[in-house]
Amino acid sequence: MARPSRRLPLRFSTQTLLLQLGVVLLVVLLSGAVHAWLTFERLGREAENQALTLARTVASDPSVRAEVQAISRQAGTPPRAELLAGPLMATAEGARTRTGALFVVITDETGIRLAHPDAERLGERVSTDPSEALAGREVTTRNTGTLGPSAGAKVPVFAPDPPGSPGSEAGSPAGSSVAPQTVVGEVSVGYSTETIGQSLARDIVPIAVTAAGALLAGVLASFLLRRRLQRLTLGLEPEEISTLVHDQVAVLEGVDEGVVGVSAEGRISVFNAAAQRLLGQPDLTGTLWSAAPVPAQLKALTEADAREGEAVELLAGGQVLVASARKALHRQEDLGWVVMLRDRTELQQLTRQLDAVGTMSTALRAQRHEFANQLHTIAGFISIGQHQQAREYLERLAATGPLRFPVEQAELLQDPYLQAFVGAKGVEADERGVALRIGPETLVRGQVAEPQDVTTVLGNLIDNAVNAAVAGSAGERWVELELLDEPSDDGGTLHIVVADSGDGLQGDADPESVFAEGFTTAAGPVRAGGGQGLGLALARQLARRRGGDVRMLEPGAAGGPGAVFMATLPGTTTAQRLSDEQG
Numbered sequence: 378m379a380r381p382s383r384r385l386p387l388r389f390s391t392q393t394l395l396l397q398l399g400v401v402l403l404v405v406l407l408s409g410a411v412h413a414w415l416t417f418e419r420l421g422r423e424a425e426n427q428a429l430t431l432a433r434t435v436a437s438d439p440s441v442r443a444e445v446q447a448i449s450r451q452a453g454t455p456p457r458a459e460l461l462a463g464p465l466m467a468t469a470e471g472a473r474t475r476t477g478a479l480f481v482v483i484t485d486e487t488g489i490r491l492a493h494p495d496a497e498r499l500g501e502r503v504s505t506d507p508s509e510a511l512a513g514r515e516v517t518t519r520n521t522g523t524l525g526p527s528a529g530a531k532v533p534v535f536a537p538d539p540p541g542s543p544g545s546e547a548g549s550p551a552g553s554s555v556a557p558q559t560v561v562g563e564v565s566v567g568y569s570t571e572t573i574g575q576s577l578a579r580d581i582v583p584i585a586v587t588a589a590g591a592l593l594a595g596v597l598a599s600f601l602l603r604r605r606l607q608r609l610t611l612g613l614e615p616e617e618i619s620t621l622v623h624d625q626v627a628v629l630e631g632v633d634e635g636v637v638g639v640s641a642e643g644r645i646s647v648f649n650a651a652a653q654r655l656l657g658q659p660d661l662t663g664t665l666w667s668a669a670p671v672p673a674q675l676k677a678l679t680e681a682d683a684r685e686g687e688a689v690e691l692l693a694g695g696q697v698l699v700a701s702a703r704k705a706l707h708r709q710e711d712l713g714w715v716v717m718l719r720d721r722t723e724l725q726q727l728t729r730q731l732d733a734v735g736t737m738s739t740a741l742r743a744q745r746h747e748f749a750n751q752l753h754t755i756a757g758f759i760s761i762g763q764h765q766q767a768r769e770y771l772e773r774l775a776a777t778g779p780l781r782f783p784v785e786q787a788e789l790l791q792d793p794y795l796q797a798f799v800g801a802k803g804v805e806a807d808e809r810g811v812a813l814r815i816g817p818e819t820l821v822r823g824q825v826a827e828p829q830d831v832t833t834v835l836g837n838l839i840d841n842a843v844n845a846a847v848a849g850s851a852g853e854r855w856v857e858l859e860l861l862d863e864p865s866d867d868g869g870t871l872h873i874v875v876a877d878s879g880d881g882l883q884g885d886a887d888p889e890s891v892f893a894e895g896f897t898t899a900a901g902p903v904r905a906g907g908g909q910g911l912g913l914a915l916a917r918q919l920a921r922r923r924g925g926d927v928r929m930l931e932p933g934a935a936g937g938p939g940a941v942f943m944a945t946l947p948g949t950t951t952a953q954r955l956s957d958e959q960g
Contacts, residue, residue: 394603401595409588413581421528424568425517428478429530432566433515435472435481436532440464445562446536449485457499465492466499472566479527479569483534485562486511498523503565507531510563522567529567533560635698635718639666639679641711655718656693678702679714690721692914697721786815790860792950794825798832799858802839806856811846813839816859816874823862823869823950831871833919834927834944837912838875842939845879851937854878868948870925876941881933888929891940892917916944923947 435441444465448455460466469481469492483492488507490499504523509516510531517530536559610618635655638647648661661669666676674691677683679702688701699719705712758767784803790796803813825831842856856877863870882891892913917927925945933939 391603393606394599397599397602398596401592401599405588405592405595408591409584412584412587416581416584421519421570424528424570425519425530427476428528428566428568429515429517429532431472431476431478431481432530432532432564435468435483435566436534436564438468439537441468441483441564442534442537442561445483445485445491445534448491449561454485454489454491454500457496460491460499461496463491468492470494477568479529479567480522480524480565482565483562484565486560488563491562495523505565507563507565510565511560513558513560518567519570524567524569526570527567528570529565531563531565534562534564535559536561635716637671637675637716637718638705638713639716640713642713643667645669646713647715652718655696655698655720675700675702675716678716692918697915784813784815786817786819789815789817789819790821792821792823792825794828795821795831795860798835799839802836802843806839806843809843809847811843811854811856813843813856813858816857818861819859821860821862821871821950823864823952825871825949826868826951827946827949830919830923830946831949834916834946835873837916838873838927838942838944841912841942842875842877842879845881845939846877849877849879849937849939850935851878851880862950864950864952865947869950869952870945870947871949873944873946874930874941875944876931877933877939878937879933879939880935880937881931881939882929888932891929892927913942920944920946923949 444463448465454460455463465483469483472478473481473494480494481492482490482494482503484490484503484507488502488511490501490503493499505518505520510533513533513535515530515532517528519528520526635652636647636649637645637652640646643666645661645664645666648658652658653660656671658670661671666679669676672691672693674689678687678689678700683702685703688699691698691700697720699721700716702714702716705715755767755770758764758770784800790799799813799815806813839856839858846854846856856875859874861872863872882888913927920927924947927942927944929940930943931938931941933941
């Protein structure tokens, strides 16, 4: 047995279109009907007024008034043949023929027809109530009589004025005596409503044309609205849109990565809580992307010539962020850009720590051979019986240490952490042909309490100085380091000055430009995600977060000496214990 096919529901846009078309059609039909009814009422009122004017004219005719009075005074109604040939019939038919009225009827004071278009109706009582007119009042009527439906008027016929009365010459029914006001009959005039319908039929053409134009405009507007609705909703149904909104809120607010959506019109459409936290900004939804207070590197990712998916590192709010941007497309429609932000601050810190460990490992490997040679020397003295010389050799090693880093005046550093770190940096510099030396003004009496921050700032300054010395044109390549601690009850301040033999900051560049994110003097293109161009900016932000600073004291000159940088790190050292000093 074949399964019955299930009818798919109409799409929301189609339902909206059909509803709009129904509403437009209903409005047009109602408007046309009301317009037609108002036109019909206007034509009916015009027919009533025209009938009233004609009835007044006939009723005021002196001959009609006199003839009606004469017939009313007779004992009975004249025969039909006499009425048909009488003057009232001639007057009534002449008026009807001239004006195109449906009927002009004249009656006596009892409502008996004295003139009627249908001769067979003469001498009969009128089919409609004449009491209002016979009571002396003019009325307009819409009723159906023996000749069909009509719109007309009934006017009383007054007795003629007696000779010599004030209104006799004017033919007015009004007079000073009671006799001229006597109603002796009435005149009833009517125009066929079929004639009114014909007039309405002539007027209905522009009404129909107007209604058709309104209907066509409504249909066109409905189709345009349907297209716009489909474009705005991307062809999705309301249920799908609702599901997408719930999913978007759940996803965007549930991830730790920052998401910034930029519409095709250039406005921020999505700015989730993680993006607000990472960029240190409030919700910027609705703001122009070009005017948004975000780093310029982010805006550069969405430019026309930007490479989609390329990751860049930047600093924001003291944090190292990795950002990338991709085009958002839906059915080949460009929806704008999606910018992703990831926090790499902790990763950068771990990387710095691993760099320090790697530096120490490199230094130990570089000194391994020297250490082995020293052991072989001691073993040689003992094997040949030169015990005194072996003892003296050991005493010299105990005084100078088993390992010697290639750092001039390294003994000025009392803190073991600084000794090890600077010594390891000296090994790296020595491998690149650069001599790392400690300046004579160096004096560190306390111990390093924040080795991670000191490593980050000091390591960046030394690395930049070594790179500058290697790239410089001076014959002797060197980097000089001076450290001075300033004791304090709430944590000492460490002052660091680093100079090199490089060519300094070339040109008339702003000294502050070296602290801009992305600034680098490295040859060749900057590797994406490599951290180049962030060292000085990160060191300054870290120092300023502690209440200190990193600044350039001297820009240097071509041929050397190079630039001189100074860092101030409050709260990074502690006072050395008295027991340690005595020991």
